[in-house]
Amino acid sequence: MKRRDLLLALLIAALLSVSGTSQETPSKGKLETPETKSSNRLPNNYGKLGLSEEQRKKIYAIQAEYRDKIDTLLREVEDLRAQETLEIQNMLSASQQAELLKLLEDTRKKREEKKAKN
Numbered sequence: 001m002k003r004r005d006l007l008l009a010l011l012i013a014a015l016l017s018v019s020g021t022s023q024e025t026p027s028k029g030k031l032e033t034p035e036t037k038s039s040n041r042l043p044n045n046y047g048k049l050g051l052s053e054e055q056r057k058k059i060y061a062i063q064a065e066y067r068d069k070i071d072t073l074l075r076e077v078e079d080l081r082a083q084e085t086l087e088i089q090n091m092l093s094a095s096q097q098a099e100l101l102k103l104l105e106d107t108r109k110k111r112e113e114k115k116a117k118n
Contacts, residue, residue, distance in 0.1 A: 039064075 040060050042051070051059070089097060 041063075042056065042059060046059070089100070092100065
């Protein structure tokens with residue numbers, strides 16, 4: 001029973017994460033993922049300040065330090081969301097879990113159809 005619950009939770013979490021993030025882009029105010037980050041990039045408008053090379057290097061070092069911390073926190077948030085989803089799903093009956101899976105799958109299919117039309 002626990003294994004089924006865990007598999008169900010992972011499936012729902014995967015569906016939610018894929019459907020929820022597939023259309024998000026960093027330009028819409030979302031946090032960047034490691035794949036979308038470019039290293040050694042100054043924050044907006046800093047390039048207009050006439051920074052010295054030393055200042056640029058210090059900024060890049062600070063960004064690298066915080067990038068690692070932020071990435072760690074983002075992974076932690078992702079884990080917490082998965083735990084939350086699992087705990088919520090454990091409150092559902094077996095028939096409710098099955099219905100939820102069907103609803104999520106229907107939503108995913110509609111989203112894909114809409115995306116294919118555009």
